[in-house]
Each structure stands twice: as C-alpha cells, then as structure tokens.
Amino acid sequence: MRQGTLDKRRFGHRARLALSPAEVSKADGQAHAARTLWNLLHAWWRMMPKEKRTLANADAAIRQAREDIDFLAVLPAQAAQAVLKTYFRAWKNCWEHRADAPNFKGRFRTVMSVDIPQGRDLNIVRVHRRWGLVNLPKVGRVRFRWTKDLPVGRRAGVENRITGARLVKDALGWHIAFRVQRLEVKPEPHQGPDVGIDVGVTVPIALSDGQTYEHGEWLTAKEKAKLLHLEQRAAQRKQYRKPGERTSHRLHRTYDQIAELRAKAKRRALDWQHRTTTAIARTYGTVVVEALTITNMVKSARGTVEEPGKNVAQKSGLTRSISGEAWGRTVTLLTYKTAQLGGTLVKVPAPGTSRRCSACGLTVPGSRESQAVFVCKNPDCGWSGNADHNAARNVLHLYRTGLALVPAAGRAVVRRAKRVKPAAAR
Known part of the structure; x- marks a missing residue:
C-alpha cells in the first residue's frame, strides 16, 4: 500500500x-435492462436450491438470458457482470449482518444506474x-x-x-x-488547534471557539412557491385517481417537477456542506464531534393504536429539520477530509453536552433558558453565553479529559486515552 x-x-x-435525447434514451434503456437483469437474477436465486446457488451457475444463467431476451442485449457485457457481482456482494453483506437481504427493484422506486x-x-x-x-x-x-x-x-x-x-x-x-x-x-500531521463541534437545527454548525457556520433556505421564494403549487396539484390529481388505476402521465410529470426542485435543494445543501467541512479540516488539526444516534432521533412519535404518541406534528417537523441538515453526512465528510490533510476526527459521548455548564462543569436544571441562551443556575458560577457554543466547548472538554468512543465488536465503548502534550506546551 x-x-x-x-x-x-x-x-x-x-x-x-x-x-442528446437519443443518448438519454440509450442510457435509460441500459438502466432499465440492468434493473430487469437484477430482478431476473433474484427470481433465479429464489427458485434454485441452495447447492446450485453458485457464481458459475448464475453467470451461465445471465449469459443465457442475454441470448434469449433481446431487451437485455442493450446492456454491455461488462455491466451485466457488474450486476452479478453487486448481487452476490449484497447477499454477503446480508450474511455478515451489515444490510438487509436483497429484494426486487421497482421501476419508479429504484435509482437508475449503469x-x-x-x-x-x-x-x-x-x-x-x-x-x-x-x-x-x-x-x-x-x-x-x-x-x-x-x-x-x-x-x-x-x-x-x-x-x-x-x-x-x-x-x-x-x-x-x-x-x-x-x-x-502522505500528509504531515496537522498542526492546527483542537476544536469541538455542536450540530443543530437553528445553528447548523457551532464551534467551541465561538465561530458558527449558517446557511439560508436552499430554495428561493419563487422556487418554494412553485414547489407548493406542484405539491397541491399532485394531491388534487391523485385525489381523482381510482384505486388500482395507473398513474397518469400528467401526474408523473408533476412528480418529476417536484423531484427536480428537491434535487436542486439537495445539491445546494451538499455544496454548502463540502465548502464548510473543507474550511474546518484545513483550519483545525483535531475535530471533536458528538456520537449521535441519528436513527433514533428521527423515529416517528406516532406510536400505536393502544398507545398513541404525543406531539406528533411537532416531532415530525423536528424530524424533517434534522433530516434536512444531514448531520451524518457532515461527519462523513469531515472524517475523510481531516485524514486527507493530516488531521484526526474524534467522537465523544453525546449525553449531557447541551445541559452541562462549560465553565463550572455542573448540570443544574433550568440552565438552558431557551434554544440560544445558556445561563448557569449554579450560584457560584452564573456563566452565560450562547447555548450552541457552550455545547461545543463541552464536546471539546470531553476529548481533553481523555474520553473518546472507540468501536469494539459492533458497538461503541468509552475509552480514556492518554493525550500527548504538544512540544510547545512541554
């Protein structure tokens, strides 16, 4: 290596x-052929006994299908072999408990790719x-x-x-x-300072040194009005569709326009995340973040019929905001960008970082008066400041005290690590 x-x-x-339109048609045909080949391969897998589910038999079945079905001939042979390898890799991930079992791919629910x-x-x-x-x-x-x-x-x-x-x-x-x-x-070790990061909804990224990274709306007012109009039109047209009736071409066109606007917003959000994480990775040597379980944070609060949930509408709005900020993607971008520039990314336990005072280290009920202001209720302290910066300082403090989350056997455990002081501080 x-x-x-x-x-x-x-x-x-x-x-x-x-x-060109002709080239788009060819690429669409290859993508549909690749999806069809996946479905045929999955049907063959379910039909065959276990002892005959081998890579050689699957390859022979694919070759025979490409000879018998003219529609599959538009897919290049190398792309067909890639579908076979991807399918067997999906089963391997399932057996190793990294993903669910592969299933059939729907026409409108599957990303078209070759x-x-x-x-x-x-x-x-x-x-x-x-x-x-x-x-x-x-x-x-x-x-x-x-x-x-x-x-x-x-x-x-x-x-x-x-x-x-x-x-x-x-x-x-x-x-x-x-x-x-x-x-x-190979990059030299980054000599930049340490920084703690707190992610949120009102303030997307807050640093422990007082700096914040914020963004506006991803769509303009005109684009948001158009999106609302299209969603209302789609709901109206869907209302008159009978059960079991095929979706009309007009409704499909409306869905495509909605998806285009949402994809534009996603592209702008990804561009902001790339610029922000690049600036952080270039400035700081050690980046400390919280180990958030985002899947639990975005779960629905609807509950069951026997035990219905509370504040479902408010929770759904918070879930949409958390999903829109894509905190997990921010951590992923920071992970490889800091490594590329010689820095490191460390995760620390998340509980209590937003309720603990970064000055005295105590957690007193009622200290966080609002979403943006933190006032310590400890009579001996009384520190006040921005709540997001306070949480970021707590995140950095956990790292400096030697607390870090180290993955072990599929779960995260807390480990106290000895920190080596820089040469200038010795």
Whole structure:
C-alpha cells in the first residue's frame, strides 16, 4: 500500500453529462435492462436450491438470458457482470449482518444506474477548461462537465488512473461518477488547534471557539412557491385517481417537477456542506464531534393504536429539520477530509453536552433558558453565553479529559486515552 512517503488514495468524482435525447434514451434503456437483469437474477436465486446457488451457475444463467431476451442485449457485457457481482456482494453483506437481504427493484422506486467496471473503456480526453469527452459503451462519445483534474493522459503515470465509473440518473439528469486512484504524498500531521463541534437545527454548525457556520433556505421564494403549487396539484390529481388505476402521465410529470426542485435543494445543501467541512479540516488539526444516534432521533412519535404518541406534528417537523441538515453526512465528510490533510476526527459521548455548564462543569436544571441562551443556575458560577457554543466547548472538554468512543465488536465503548502534550506546551 505504501511506497516510502506515498499513499494510494481512492476517491470518487461526480460530473454532469451533456447527453442528446437519443443518448438519454440509450442510457435509460441500459438502466432499465440492468434493473430487469437484477430482478431476473433474484427470481433465479429464489427458485434454485441452495447447492446450485453458485457464481458459475448464475453467470451461465445471465449469459443465457442475454441470448434469449433481446431487451437485455442493450446492456454491455461488462455491466451485466457488474450486476452479478453487486448481487452476490449484497447477499454477503446480508450474511455478515451489515444490510438487509436483497429484494426486487421497482421501476419508479429504484435509482437508475449503469456500472462501467473497466476504466480503460472510458478514453477520457479534456477538450478545454470546462468540458471533457468520455466514451460510454453502447452510448457513444459524450461530453461531461470538467470540474476537477482527472488522471488522464501520459502525464498521469501508472498508479494515477481511473479504475471505473458508474452512470447515475437523478431528477436533474444523467451524471457519471468516476472511481479515481491517485498516488499522493502522505500528509504531515496537522498542526492546527483542537476544536469541538455542536450540530443543530437553528445553528447548523457551532464551534467551541465561538465561530458558527449558517446557511439560508436552499430554495428561493419563487422556487418554494412553485414547489407548493406542484405539491397541491399532485394531491388534487391523485385525489381523482381510482384505486388500482395507473398513474397518469400528467401526474408523473408533476412528480418529476417536484423531484427536480428537491434535487436542486439537495445539491445546494451538499455544496454548502463540502465548502464548510473543507474550511474546518484545513483550519483545525483535531475535530471533536458528538456520537449521535441519528436513527433514533428521527423515529416517528406516532406510536400505536393502544398507545398513541404525543406531539406528533411537532416531532415530525423536528424530524424533517434534522433530516434536512444531514448531520451524518457532515461527519462523513469531515472524517475523510481531516485524514486527507493530516488531521484526526474524534467522537465523544453525546449525553449531557447541551445541559452541562462549560465553565463550572455542573448540570443544574433550568440552565438552558431557551434554544440560544445558556445561563448557569449554579450560584457560584452564573456563566452565560450562547447555548450552541457552550455545547461545543463541552464536546471539546470531553476529548481533553481523555474520553473518546472507540468501536469494539459492533458497538461503541468509552475509552480514556492518554493525550500527548504538544512540544510547545512541554
């Protein structure tokens, strides 16, 4: 893996494709063929006895299906083999208790995608500063948006290369996700200061040094009004649809317009998260975050018929806000960006960080007077300040006292770690 001070780094890069209507039709046909092939493979798996569920038998069944069904011939052979490998990997993840068992893929509920496992089939060429050309099997030579330097050409070397790609379609059109491998110099340890981070809804990211990162609405007022109008139109058209009746083309078109606006908001949110996490990773050497169980925080409060929940509407609004902030994605971005720049990311226990005073260390009921203000009710303290900054300071304090969450046997345990003082502080 390592050659001196060099490390192999694998990452992905997603770019927008500029396809003509004919090329869009070809890409759609390949995606539908890949989904159909998955469903046929799953039906074959359920039909065959256990002793015959082997990779060789599945490969023979796929080859026979591609000969018998003309519709599957639009899918390249390498992409068909990628479907087979992905299906067997899904069962392996299920057996190792990392995911649920694979199931049939629906036409409208499945992300349309096609895998290109061989990087040499792409033949990428940069046209000019903004656009590049890539070869898509059975689609042709198409343009894509060049927003990042890719290792192409003779100057890239043997170790720096593109190992494959995947075509993905969302509400904004077709994109290509490159799998890139680079040989980079191992980063030196980051000499920046330590910082604690508290994530929230009102203030998305608050740092222990008093800095905050906030954002506005992801959609403009005009776009929000249009989204509301489309949702009302969809609800009205759905009201007149009889049970069991197929969805009309007009309703499908309305759903597509709604998905396009929501995808635009998601793209803007992801761009803000990338910019924010990059700035944090470049500034600080050690980033400390809370180990939040987000899946439990966004569970519905509806309850059951025997024991109905309380404040269901308020809880659903909070759940939407938490899901919209995507705290887990923020931690994921910080994890690999800090490692790439020589820093580290540490998780500490979350309970009590927002209710504990960062000055005296005591938890007194009623100290958090509102969502934004924290006033310590300890008579000997009386510290007051921003509630989010107070929680971020508590998060950093837990790390400095040696508390860290270390994964062990599928669960997180608290471990006290010895911190080595910097050379300047010795």
